[in-house]
Every structure is written in structure tokens, then in C-alpha cells.
Amino acid sequence: MLGAAAILAAAAISALALEHGAEPEAVRRPIPDLVELQAGHFRHRAAGEFSRDGRPVTAPIVMAEITRKLAVMRHQVTAADYQRCVEAEACPVVDHDGAVPGLPMVKVSWRDAHAYASWLSRETGELYRLPTDEEWAYAAAGRFQDDALPENLDFGDHSQRRLAIYDRDARRREMLDPAPRPVGSFGANENGLLDMAGNVWEWTDTCYTRNTLDARGEVVATTANCGIRVVEGRHRTYMSDFIRDARAGGCSIGTPPRHLGFRLVRDDDPWGARHQVSAWARRLLGLSI
Amino acid sequence: MIAQTAIRAAVALVFVAPALAQELPRQKIELVAPPFVHPHEQATEQGPKIVEFRLTAEEKQIVIDDAGTKLQAMTFNGSIPAPMMVVHEGDYVEVTLVNPATNSMPHNIDFHSATGASGGGDLTLVNPGEQVVLRWKATRTGVFVYHCIPGGVGPMVPWHIASGMSGVVMVLPRDGLKDRGRKPLRYDRVYYLGEQDFYVPRDAKGRFRSYDTHIDAFADTMDLMRKLVPTHVVFNGRVGALTGRNAMPAKVGETVLIVHSQADRDSRPHLVGGHGDYVWESGKFSNPPETDLETWFIRGGSAGAALYTFLQPGVYAYVNHNMVEAFELGATAHFRVEGAWSDDLMTRIKAPEAIPAKASLR
Numbered sequence: 147m148l149g150a151a152a153i154l155a156a157a158a159i160s161a162l163a164l165e166h167g168a169e170p171e172a173v174r175r176p177i178p179d180l181v182e183l184q185a186g187h188f189r190h191r192a193a194g195e196f197s198r199d200g201r202p203v204t205a206p207i208v209m210a211e212i213t214r215k216l217a218v219m220r221h222q223v224t225a226a227d228y229q230r231c232v233e234a235e236a237c238p239v240v241d242h243d244g245a246v247p248g249l250p251m252v253k254v255s256w257r258d259a260h261a262y263a264s265w266l267s268r269e270t271g272e273l274y275r276l277p278t279d280e281e282w283a284y285a286a287a288g289r290f291q292d293d294a295l296p297e298n299l300d301f302g303d304h305s306q307r308r309l310a311i312y313d314r315d316a317r318r319r320e321m322l323d324p325a326p327r328p329v330g331s332f333g334a335n336e337n338g339l340l341d342m343a344g345n346v347w348e349w350t351d352t353c354y355t356r357n358t359l360d361a362r363g364e365v366v367a368t369t370a371n372c373g374i375r376v377v378e379g380r381h382r383t384y385m386s387d388f389i390r391d392a393r394a395g396g397c398s399i400g401t402p403p404r405h406l407g408f409r410l411v412r413d414d415d416p417w418g419a420r421h422q423v424s425a426w427a428r429r430l431l432g433l434s435i
Numbered sequence: 436m437i438a439q440t441a442i443r444a445a446v447a448l449v450f451v452a453p454a455l456a457q458e459l460p461r462q463k464i465e466l467v468a469p470p471f472v473h474p475h476e477q478a479t480e481q482g483p484k485i486v487e488f489r490l491t492a493e494e495k496q497i498v499i500d501d502a503g504t505k506l507q508a509m510t511f512n513g514s515i516p517a518p519m520m521v522v523h524e525g526d527y528v529e530v531t532l533v534n535p536a537t538n539s540m541p542h543n544i545d546f547h548s549a550t551g552a553s554g555g556g557d558l559t560l561v562n563p564g565e566q567v568v569l570r571w572k573a574t575r576t577g578v579f580v581y582h583c584i585p586g587g588v589g590p591m592v593p594w595h596i597a598s599g600m601s602g603v604v605m606v607l608p609r610d611g612l613k614d615r616g617r618k619p620l621r622y623d624r625v626y627y628l629g630e631q632d633f634y635v636p637r638d639a640k641g642r643f644r645s646y647d648t649h650i651d652a653f654a655d656t657m658d659l660m661r662k663l664v665p666t667h668v669v670f671n672g673r674v675g676a677l678t679g680r681n682a683m684p685a686k687v688g689e690t691v692l693i694v695h696s697q698a699d700r701d702s703r704p705h706l707v708g709g710h711g712d713y714v715w716e717s718g719k720f721s722n723p724p725e726t727d728l729e730t731w732f733i734r735g736g737s738a739g740a741a742l743y744t745f746l747q748p749g750v751y752a753y754v755n756h757n758m759v760e761a762f763e764l765g766a767t768a769h770f771r772v773e774g775a776w777s778d779d780l781m782t783r784i785k786a787p788e789a790i791p792a793k794a795s796l797r
Contacts (some may be wrong), residue, residue, distance in 0.1 A: 200786040303776040304783075305748040312750045312771065316679030324503045356787060369789050401679075 178266070178274070180217040180412060181338050183285060187211040191292045193279040193376045194355035198363075202307060203300040206363060210280040217412040218277065218285045221329045221340040222250040222348065228262060236265035240390060249326045250341065252405035256349045256375045256387035259408040266410065274410040279352035279376040281411060289335045289342040291381055293318075311400075318381055318401040326405055347379030347392070347403035354384045379403055456485060456527050456570070463487045466518035469602075469671055470626040470683055470768075472694075475521040477621055478611030483525040485570070490517065491533040492542040492561075492583075492600075494649055499633055499667055500674040500765065505645040506633055507652040508672070509542070509583065509598040515672030516629020516696060517581070517602025522573050523609045529570040530555075536564035539649055541585050542595070546571060547737075548579035548604045556584040573606040577719035578738035582698045593699075594653065597634055597660055599672060601698035603627060603738045608720055612692075612713075612742070615723035620713060620742060622692035626683050628768055630697040630733070630755065631672060632665035665700075667765050668755065674765035677753075685745050687774025693753070694718075696738035702766070704741070705730040705756035708749065709770075711741040730756050747781070748774040 190210035196203050228251040231237035238261065241253045254262075259276055266274045283290045293314060299307045324345075332344030354374035358367040377385045377392075383403060385392060392402035462484050467473050490511045497508045497515070511517035522528055528549070534542050541562045545554035549571035552558050561567045583600035584592050612620040635643045636655035643666070646652035659666075671677050685691050690712075695704050713724035716731045718739040725731075733739045745751075755766035 197786050200783070202786075303748075305776045308749050309771065309773065312679075312682070312769075316682070324501070358786075358788065367789060369787075 177270070178410070178412070179220040181220050181285075183212070183216040183218060183337055185212050185214050185216075186284065188284060190280055190283055191294050192357075193352055193382060194357055194368075196357045196359055198300070198359040198361070201300065202304065203359065204294050204297045206359070210284070212281060212284050214415060216277075216281060216284065217414070218281075218337075218339060219409040219411070220338065222346055222407045222409045223259075223262060224329060225249050225251045227251065228254070228258075231262050231265045234265060234269075236268075237261045246326070248328055250329060250346045250405075250407045252326050252346055252407045253390045254349075254406055254408060255390045256385070258390070259349045259410075262408075263410050273413040275413050276349055276351040276408060277411045279350045279378060279382070282348065282350050282378045285337060285339055285411075286342045286378070287336050290378075291343060293381055315401045324404070326407075343378075343380045345380075346405040346407040347377050347383070349385075349406065349408045350376045350378055352376040377403055377406065456572070459483055459485050459527065461485045461487060461529075464520065466490075466512060466520065468512070468514040468518060469516050470628055470677060472519045472521060472605075472625045472627055475607075476523075477607065478619070479523050479609055483523075483527070485527045485529050486520075486522045487529045487531070488520050489531045489533065490544070491535065492538055493535075494538045494540065496645075497672065499635070499669065499672065502643075504635055504643040504667075506635060507598065507646055507649040507656075509540075509595050509600045509649070511544075511583075511600060511602055515599035515631055516627070517600065519603045519605060519627040519694065521605045521607065523607050524573055524576050525609065526573050526606075527570050528573055528604065529568065530559075531566060531568050532559050532561055533566040534561040534563050538563040540591070540595075541588050542583050542600070543585055544569070544581055545584040546579065546581045546604060548573060548575060548577070548581070548606055550574065553584060553586070554581070556586065560585060560587070573604075575719065576606045576608045576721055577715065577717075578603050578605045578694050578696070578740050579718070580696050580698050580736060580738050590657075593660060594657060596698050597632060597656075598649075599631060601629065601631075601696065603629070603694055603696045605694060605740075606720075612720060612724075614713060615726075620724075621690065622742060623689040624685060625692040625694065627694045627696075628670045628677070628753065629672075630695065630700075630702050630766060631667075631669055632697075632699050633667040633669065634659040635666045637666075665764060668700075668760045669765040670753075670768040675767075677768035679769075682750070682769035682771040685770050685772045687745050687748055687772060690742060690744040691770070693741045693743065694738060695733050695741070697733050697735055700735045702733040702735075702760075703730050703756045704733060704739075705754055706741075706743060706770075707752040707754060708747070709743055709745065709751050712744055713742040715740045745770070745772045745774070746777065748772050748776055 188210055189207050192205045192208045196205050226247045232239055238258055263274045295310050299310055326346055330340050332341040334340050335342050353370045353372040355368050355370045357365045360366045374384050374386050377383045392406055464473050493510045493513045496505050499506050541560050543556050543559040545556035549555050555569045559567050559569050581602050581604055583595040614620055634656055636659050638644050711728035711731055714728045714731045715724050716739050718737055751770040753768045754761035760766045
């Protein structure tokens with residue numbers, strides 16, 4: 147499996163080398179700038195929707211675990227990075243406006259990001275993928291925004307919750323800043339990662355889920371829709387995987403991500419990572435309601 | 436000789452009515468920016484008055500969406516739409532139109548509610564640095580569009596209107612609004628929503644262009660307008676202007692009068708989750724209102740009015756129910772309604788859950 151990827155990568159690189167004979171291979175080969183984070187655990191506001199007794203409730207806080215070292219791209223994939231994938235005919239061509247050199251790549255869907263990850267994995271012989279929601283939050287550290295609604299709304303009539311969501315979204319609107327800015331404009335977080343929660347939101351690999359809690363707060367049923375993925379940034383949102391330019395949802399209610407982009411993580415143990423995702427439900431222990 | 440007498444008679448006639456009007460009590464109104472409407476009596480026991488308003492033409496660059504798209508706008512009193520003026524049938528409207536010297540173009544006003552001289556357009560054309568005063572009698576009740584119509588100085592009428600120069604006059608019956616059976620109808624709040632189509636030219640890469648002056652924007656904008664496909668259709672001059680923190684507040688049990696105008700294009704307002712209890716679709720109060728409408732129609736170049744009592748709390752979108760215009764071009768406003776939910780009117784019996792496995796066939 148890995149061997150096949152390496153052969154493919156070698157073939158791709160030699161093709162490039164032939165085409166641009168004068169340039170040394172090292173220049174053409176994409177080498178992501180990665181930051182390695184140590185394994186750890188942290189309290190995390192679970193992604194997805196939660197309900198109890200047929201009523202929507204605020205998502206629980208869970209104890210999330212990052213079981214191994216996590217290598218995360220220091221900055222978001224740039225327009226120039228993405229363009230190389232397009233030139234290799236491995237990534238879809240997207241809106242011209244989205245690809246300004248020197249800026250993070252924006253107007254990309256989850257599917258585009260996935261295509262880029264596959265291409266980069268082939269090119270490098272290493273496995274790159276989008277982070278899970280938990281991994282993103284771990285990497286974002288102090289930049290992670292938990293703007294969950296107060297839990298006392300769990301007991302009011304649902305229109306009060308609706309109005310509270312509306313008001314929260316209205317507050318978000320004022321933070322919008324229109325144009326994408328050059329890499330690094332939003333500074334580094336405590337992990338040295340650039341532009342976390344700037345004005346470009348990032349796709350994650352986590353599927354949108356609906357979870358039913360029992361009286362003790364344990365998840366007793368989950369339905370997942372992997373046509374919708376969690377998007378992280380200044381606030382968390384859920385987006386259909388083919389959307390490149392986020393807009394507000396039903397009746398223009400809600401504040402959409404300003405731009406959709408992504409960064410990848412290097413997966414040194416894909417089987418372990420998958421195990422981690424499947425173990426997600428079991429970690430819904432440390433509920434604090 | 437005969438001709439001279441006739442002229443004298445005509446002159447006398449012309450001066451008699453205004454001479455009487457001149458003696459009426461006067462009231463000066465401070466206009467407020469939409470969606471709000473200046474304080475007014477819904478029904479009045481006072482006699483007719485001269486109601487004074489002041490409108491200032493203001494040419495300025497504005498931002499019309501969250502992406503920062505700029506428009507060389509033209510306005511009355513700085514707002515799009517222009518402010519709503521409220522009088523009663525039989526009142527005289529006396530408008531001072533000011534065109535500051537800082538403007539670049541002449542402006543005037545055609546009041547659909549006034550009679551003669553292009554609704555006043557022929558008598559009100561003022562150049563930058565001039566002002567004019569026009570008085571007209573409010574003889575018909577309803578909500579009526581007014582707009583700039585600067586004819587005779589170049590082909591600019593549609594451009595001025597598409598740049599924001601329209602508003603509404605509401606002429607109320609002296610004894611207020613009534614239903615079909617002549618029962619009085621009252622409102623706790625009134626909101627004025629002016630729907631506006633904008634035409635912003637794009638550059639070669641498809642991005643919206645901005646221009647330094649109105650004159651610079653003229654030729655490209657007119658070319659685009661002639662295709663009749665707006666780039667923006669908005670309430671209150673900007674995508675999202677009446678949403679979020681600027682959503683229109685109301686409470687359960689309150690009755691709201693929604694006045695809606697569109698000086699150019701047809702619209703089909705719909706209140707998502709609500710209704711039009713009483714709707715004057717063509718906007719004229721001498722006709723009985725229709726009741727219980729789901730969606731109504733605003734003819735381009737007119738205003739309509741809908742009365743609705745909110746029965747449930749929550750967020751209500753008020754949209755042009757051409758949903759492409761509502762969601763892609765911007766024609767969405769929100770009401771934010773507080774109060775207690777009625778389970779009788781609506782209850783979710785079962786929350787979303789996995790579809791149960793089919794019972795085995797027996």
C-alpha cells in the first residue's frame with residue numbers, strides 16, 4: 147500500500163522533472179511545513195446536534211484524546227499550493243477569484259480538499275488528511291471558540307433557543323472581515339500554528355451527527371450524515387461537502403464562514419486514527435450539565 | 436377682452452384654493468430613516484392641516500453587501516428607501532426639496548399620490564445649490580410611491596430610481612384603516628420596507644467594480660440596467676440590512692403594519708411562518724383588504740400594505756418569494772418576535788430519529 151503510493155509519487159515527480167527539466171526536483175516537490183504536537187487530552191465541546199427527551203440541548207463537554215503525536219500544517223494550504231495540484235490535474239479547477247498567489251486557498255469544498263490531500267499523499271509518499279474536529283480544536287488550542295448556548299435554554303420553549311441562536315449569530319456578523327489576507331496575518335497561536343480562526347474557516351473530516359442523550363447524558367443513539375462535514379474557525383458550523391462559497395442557511399438566518407479553506411495533518415498511523423474516530427462515542431463520559 | 440376676463444377668472448380660481456389652504460394649521464414632521472416611520476395618529480379628529488416635510492437629495496457612495504460591494508447611490512435624506520411620510524386624507528403635503536451644492540446632478544420628485552404636473556416632477560427640478568417648495572393635496576388614501584424623475588436633462592430617470600431615489604407616502608383615512616365590514620383596524624407597530632434592485636457592473640474577472648463618481652458609473656450601469664438582471668435585490672439598501680441586530684422587533688400579540696414598495700420591479704412578499712391577516716395588495720385603502728393571504732403581490736411602481744398579528748415567538752423571514760431573489764440577491768428581512776410559544780398552534784410530536792427497522796412481515 148505504502149509502496150504503491152511511493153511509486154506513484156516517484157512517477158509524478160519524475161514527470162514534473164521532465165517537464166521542467168532545468169529545475170531541481172527538491173524545488174518542485176511539495177514539502178509541507180508541519181508543526182508536531184504532542185499527544186494529550188483536553189475538555190472539548192462535542193460537535194454535532196444533541197437532544198434529550200425530544201428537545202434540542204446544548205452539546206456536552208467531552209474528554210477528547212489525541213493518542214499520538216500530531217503533525218499539523220503550520221499554515222493553511224495556499225492558492226499557490228493548490229494550483230500545483232490543479233496543474234497536476236489532480237484537483238478541480240475552482241473559481242479564479244479564489245486563487246490569488248500568496249493567499250490561503252479559499253472557495254474550496256471538502257471534496258476539493260480531499261482531492262488535494264490524496265494528491266499530496268501521492269506526491270510525498272506520506273499520508274495526509276483533513277483533521278478531525280477534535281484534532282483541529284486541539285491544534286487551535288486557545289483559538290478554539292466555544293460559543294455554545296447556555297444550558298438553561300435546554301429547559302425553555304424551543305423558540306427561546308431559536309432566538310438565542312439568532313442573537314448569537316447576529317453578534318458573530320460584526321466580526322466579519324471581507325478579504326482573505328496573506329499567510330500569517332492573523333498571527334500564531336501557542337502551538338506556533340498560523341491563522342487559526344482567522345477569516346478563513348477550515349474543513350474537518352468529522353461528519354455531522356445527531357445524537358440522542360438519555361437522562362444521565364449518555365449518547366444512546368447517533369445518526370451520521372457524512373455528506374455534511376464540520377467546518378471550524380471563528381465559530382463551528384456544518385457544511386455540505388460540495389459547497390465552496392458558504393452562504394447563510396434557511397431564510398438567510400445565521401452567519402456563514404467568510405471563506406472556506408483547509409489545512410492538513412500528516413497521519414503516521416492511519417489505522418490508529420480510524421480507531422480514534424470510532425472510539426468517539428465512548429469518550430462521551432465526562433459530561434458536565 | 437373676453438380672453439383677459441378668462442385669464443383673470445383662471446387666476447382667481449388658481450389662487451382661491453391655496454389661499455384657503457394657506458390658513459390651515461401647520462405641522463412640521465421630522466422624518467426618520469426606514470424601516471421606522473415618524474410618529475402619527477392612526478385616526479384623527481383634527482381637521483385638515485398643512486404637513487411640512489423636508490427632503491434633501493444626497494449623492495453618496497454606499498456599501499450594499501457584506502463583501503463590501505460599493506454603489507454610487509442617490510438618496511433622499513441619505514436612506515434607501517427614502518423616508519415614509521404619513522398624512523391623512525384632505526391634508527396638504529408641503530415638501531421642501533433641497534439639492535445641496537455638493538451634489539453633481541439635478542433632482543426632483545414625482546409623488547404618485549399627487550395629481551398633475553408629473554406628480555410634481557415638472558415643478559420640482561432643482562440643480563445643485565437650489566431648493567424648491569411644492570404643496571399638493573392628499574385626495575386619495577393608501578400607500579403611494581414617490582421617486583426622482585429628472586426628465587429633460589438627459590436619459591437619467593431609471594438610473595436615479597435604480598440608485599435609490601424612491602420612498603412612500605401613506606395617506607390614511609381620517610378615521611383610520613378598516614376591514615371589509617368597516618370595522619376599525621389598528622396597528623401597534625409600522626415598518627416600511629423598500630425593496631430595491633441594484634445593478635453593479637463587473638470587471639473582466641467578474642468582480643464588482645467600484646467607481647469614483649456617479650458620472651463615472653453612469654455608462655456601465657445603464658448598459659447593465661438595460662439587460663434587466665439586477666445584481667442585488669435588497670430591503671433597506673443593503674443585503675442583510677434588516678437582519679441580525681437590525682431585525683425588526685415585535686412581540687406575540689402585537690399587530691404590525693408592513694408597508695412594502697418597489698419602484699422598479701414586481702415583488703411577491705411572503706412572511707415565512709406567518710400570514711397577511713389583512714392585505715391591501717395594491718395599497719389603496721378605499722378598497723377592502725384581502726384576508727389570510729400566504730403571498731401577495733407588489734406591482735413595480737407601487738406600494739402595498741399588510742397587517743399581521745404575530746401569534747408565535749421566533750424569527751420570521753420576510754422575503755420576496757422568488758427565492759432566488761431572496762437568497763441569492765438579498766431580498767430577505769427578519770422579524771424577531773418575543774413571547775410565549777403556543778403548542779396548540781404547533782408542536783413537534785417526535786424529534787428526528789433513525790427510521791425504525793421494519794417490523795417483520797407476518
